[in-house]
Amino acid sequence: MRRGAFSKGFIYLLLIAGGILMLLPFVWMISTSLKAPNQVMTLPPIWLPHPIEWSNYLHAWHTAPFARYLFNSIFVAALSTLGVLLTTILAAYAFSQINFYGRDVVFSILLGTMMVPGEILLIPNFVTLVKLGWIDHYEALTVPWMASVFAIFLLRQFFLSIPKELSYAAKMDGCSDFKYLWLIMVPISKPALITIALLQVIGSWNSFLWPLIVTNSMTMRTMPVGLMAFSSEAGTEYNLLMVAATMVILPMIILFIILQKYIIEGVTRAGIKG
Known part of the structure; x- marks a missing residue:
């Protein structure tokens, strides 16, 4: 004892x-x-x-156009998250509930893409965006991140944990696949969807390298890129840099604290069935 x-x-x-x-x-x-x-x-x-x-916060806010950076970060995070949720729900439903030829092979190929380092894709993606004329536009900050293989995998595992009997009962009542997905499976999968949304928001909010590469003007920069405003050839203003870092990090910490129970539930239940 x-x-x-x-x-x-x-x-x-x-x-x-x-x-x-x-x-x-x-x-x-x-x-x-x-x-x-x-x-x-x-x-x-x-x-x-x-x-x-306390004046450091006011000074930092006026040193760089942080109001614009804040708007860009919120807009990009919200739009990319909505895109990820839409593509993830449709793809996860197809890979978990619809039996089509080559389904498991396609899903295995998708999982295999997670092994490719993101840095390798920077140049091909940049060249593609240049040809599309999207550089320094919101499309470059959002469209490439509107799909996530990890999110599809996570939600697919969650969908597989839902009893098949629920699908049979819904179809006997005349429910189509589309209605069954949006009226039954999506509400049941709330913890997993919140987990995916939160991870996407955090990833988009904290992204530095990609917004730095695909934006040229100050009006298109996001909060993490805006931190460079306090570093120059003359040196770094560390107190103001820490003010800006606090403004970047604090919203994500608060969001994580509020929604952490959904993350635990979503990840736990997603691993029940393979």
Whole structure:
């Protein structure tokens, strides 16, 4: 009994230590965002700035067109997420509920594409967008990311966990495949869909390399790319950079905290049946 309590206490101690280590970078980021420039690089480091420079947030907001960056990030994340949900629902239903010739082969090929590093596709995708005339347009930021093989795989696994008897009963009542998908399967799959949407929003929101490559003007840049506004040949304004980083990261942390139970449920249930 005592040995079990000791083991449990040791595990909790490790988890607490790991949690503190994970939080330290975020605490340092917020602390630095509230410092005066002469306090940023001091040794030993200052964890509690005095005085607290709340004006850093206003200064950073006006240093770069963050209102435009914020709009672009929200618009791109929302549009790409809607596209992913639509393509994922249709593809996952086809791969899980419709028996067509070569279904498993096509699905295996799709899964195989996940093994291709994304960096290899940057140049071919860029050339394609140049020929389409989409560079520095919202189409370049959204259309290439409106489908996700991982999302299709996740939702397919979730669809496979739904009893077949439900489909038979719906069809006996005269329900078509389209109605069965949107009126029965989609509502049942709410946890998986929320998981997919949240992962897509986070991925789109935090994307840096792709928006940097396919945009040229300041009006098309997103929040992560906007962080470069605080780095120049003269140096980096670390306090303002941490302000901007806080504005980028904080919405995603809040969103994850609110919806984390759906992520756990969606991923857990998706692995029930293969």
